[in-house]
Amino acid sequence: MEALRALAQSFTAHPNAxxxxxxxxxxxxLYAVSADTGIDAGKALKACVAEAGGRGGGNSRLAQGxxxxxxxxADLAERLASAPDK
Incomplete structure (x- = not known):
């Protein structure tokens, strides 16, 4: 996951990512979003992984669980990728 953090941050420097x-x-x-999505990555990921019995969190742009x-x-990843509630 550590190797992917830099890639995620680079990718989400682009709009609507x-x-x-x-x-x-x-x-x-690992979940990252660009600022213009209006999504809080930390809150969204924390809620999703908690439902699956896991743990996680982060800031508004980058989160891990x-x-x-x-x-x-795979279902969790798909759910996050489809822009969950902000």
């Missing part, structure tokens, strides 16, 4: 990356081992997710197992990781 949403970046989602996952890792199966360990089960983790972990899950107890990789089941549901």
């Amino acid at each position: 949403i970046f989602v990356a996952t890792s199966v081992d360990p089960p983790a997710i 972990t899950l107890p197992d990789p089941i549901g990781l």
